Amino acid sequence: MDKVLTFFAAPLTAFFMPAVYRNAAKSSPAxxxxxxxxxxxxxxxxAAVALGATLMPKADGFAKWMGENLPxxxxxxxxxxxxxxxxxxxxxxxxxxxxxxxAIIDTKRIEPxxxxxxxxxxxxxxxxxxYARNAAAKDGVEVRSLKTTPRPGSELPKRVRxxxxxxxxxxxxxxxxxxxxxxxxxxxxxxxxxxxxxxLHSIAALVFDSIRKSDLGYGALFNLSCFSMSTGxxxxxxxxxxxxxxxxxxxxxxxxxxxxxxxFAVKVAGPKKEEGPSVKTGA
Numbered sequence: 042m043d044k045v046l047t048f049f050a051a052p053l054t055a056f057f058m059p060a061v062y063r064n065a066a067k068s069s070p071a072x073x074x075x076x077x078x079x080x081x082x083x084x085x086x087x088a089a090v091a092l093g094a095t096l097m098p099k100a101d102g103f104a105k106w107m108g109e110n111l112p113x114x115x116x117x118x119x120x121x122x123x124x125x126x127x128x129x130x131x132x133x134x135x136x137x138x139x140x141x142x143x144a145i146i147d148t149k150r151i152e153p154x155x156x157x158x159x160x161x162x163x164x165x166x167x168x169x170x171x172y173a174r175n176a177a178a179k180d181g182v183e184v185r186s187l188k189t190t191p192r193p194g195s196e197l198p199k200r201v202r203x204x205x206x207x208x209x210x211x212x213x214x215x216x217x218x219x220x221x222x223x224x225x226x227x228x229x230x231x232x233x234x235x236x237x238x239x240x241l242h243s244i245a246a247l248v249f250d251s252i253r254k255s256d257l258g259y260g261a262l263f264n265l266s267c268f269s270m271s272t273g274x275x276x277x278x279x280x281x282x283x284x285x286x287x288x289x290x291x292x293x294x295x296x297x298x299x300x301x302x303x304x305f306a307v308k309v310a311g312p313k314k315e316e317g318p319s320v321k322t323g324a
Contacts, residue, residue, distance in 0.1 A: 074268035108209035255311025
């Protein structure tokens, strides 16, 4: 079977097609490395689609809501935060229709904020402090100062106007950078993880090769490890389908599936050597 086809179709054909493993065993280790990159790319592609279909619309909607509901404020390094208009009622509650109370803003408050003062809100903002819920922090509240002094040789803006439009613009700029960055980090991280898994599987491949005495080189065994991992990979992804989620598949089962197909791969790619007939010698 064509090597290109056995490469790209391997996530499915590795279950039943010996040619996948025979072609892998005849190739350089680069084929295994490229195959792991291919599998990683499939995961990142699915993650990108899921991100674009579920998380990003919610994030976009939240940013738009914030842009429409955040009151204009002024920040200065010396004084911290204040409302731009004296007519803005305080405490000001930012309450999302879906996520509930997000933050309470009260730039006139002087006394420290306790967790019970926050109600259901995730954060409380005063003129000089930002309080956030944190179960691990002292008294359940993490505190950050909003006042700052410039470092020697640096200069801070004297006055920053914070509005919904500014926040929305900042989000859009961050979104255009963070989405590709997150997918890039996922690609590199998963690829390295898959390579490590393949190296661990190759230890088992060496054992299977020794048992069968097929004398496959390590490069071939590494490739077989990479391609046999397709089975566990595919089983895991199919288990995420809505009608199969109710069937639990433990990690140990996936590992055993990989090992079973790795033994099959070594068997079909490196036939056991036949020992020659013994020769008797006479005196």
